[in-house]
Amino acid sequence: MCLTCGCSDHSETTLTNIQNDQAEEQYQHTHTLPDGTLITHTHSHSSPHEHHSPAAPHLHAQIHGTTITLEEQILGKNDLLAAQNRHWFQERQILALNLVSSPGSGKTTLLVRTINDLKGQVNFSVIEGDQATLNDAQRIRETGCQVVQINTGTGCHLEAAMIKTAYNDLKPSANSIVMIENVGNLVCPALFDLGESAKVVILSVTE
Numbered sequence: 233m234c235l236t237c238g239c240s241d242h243s244e245t246t247l248t249n250i251q252n253d254q255a256e257e258q259y260q261h262t263h264t265l266p267d268g269t270l271i272t273h274t275h276s277h278s279s280p281h282e283h284h285s286p287a288a289p290h291l292h293a294q295i296h297g298t299t300i301t302l303e304e305q306i307l308g309k310n311d312l313l314a315a316q317n318r319h320w321f322q323e324r325q326i327l328a329l330n331l332v333s334s335p336g337s338g339k340t341t342l343l344v345r346t347i348n349d350l351k352g353q354v355n356f357s358v359i360e361g362d363q364a365t366l367n368d369a370q371r372i373r374e375t376g377c378q379v380v381q382i383n384t385g386t387g388c389h390l391e392a393a394m395i396k397t398a399y400n401d402l403k404p405s406a407n408s409i410v411m412i413e414n415v416g417n418l419v420c421p422a423l424f425d426l427g428e429s430a431k432v433v434i435l436s437v438t439e
Contacts, residue, residue: 317427
């Protein structure tokens with residue numbers, strides 16, 4: 233649970249790849265083993281839910297019944313994964329930008345305009361964050377840019393584990409730009425490092 237606003241722990245976040253107009257939903261889980269090792273895995277909605285590593289026993293019974301009371305535990309795990317993401321991007325000379333704003337400030341509109349204006353000059357990939365819909369990802373797809381949608385359900389922000397799953401699905405090319413459109417919220421996204429090169433804050437006139 234997010235201690236800032238009380239949103240969910242994202243244990244049932246879905247990732248949808250809409251390339252070629254085909255949607256495939258995946259569910260993501262991150263578990264911490266007793267030795268501190270982080271295990272992140274995904275499975276499709278229709279596939280059996282299994283861990284594929286003998287070192288990673290199924291921990292749902294223990295984890296889902298546990299309340300984490302220290303914010304440091306949540307952010308510490310996220311920061312570790314964010315560092316791994318940052319290293320992955322840097323190795324490939326990928327510029328990763330995390331777009332944050334309150335709802336309706338124009339993140340997607342700016343993103344669509346940027347992709348269209350720089351088409352043929354810059355290779356973009358987009359990770360879309362939204363609580364429920366595929367609408368923004370569909371708008372990005374219409375530009376011809378590759379995109380995956382992360383739906384966070386009741387969660388109000390993206391986390392590093394979600395980004396790792398997304399770029400493994402997207403497979404962005406080296407020397408490209410990955411745009412991460414965070415969930416519309418100016419509070420929690422500020423706390424969670426995703427492994428981005430920089431945050432881009434978008435404000436509407438009314439703000």
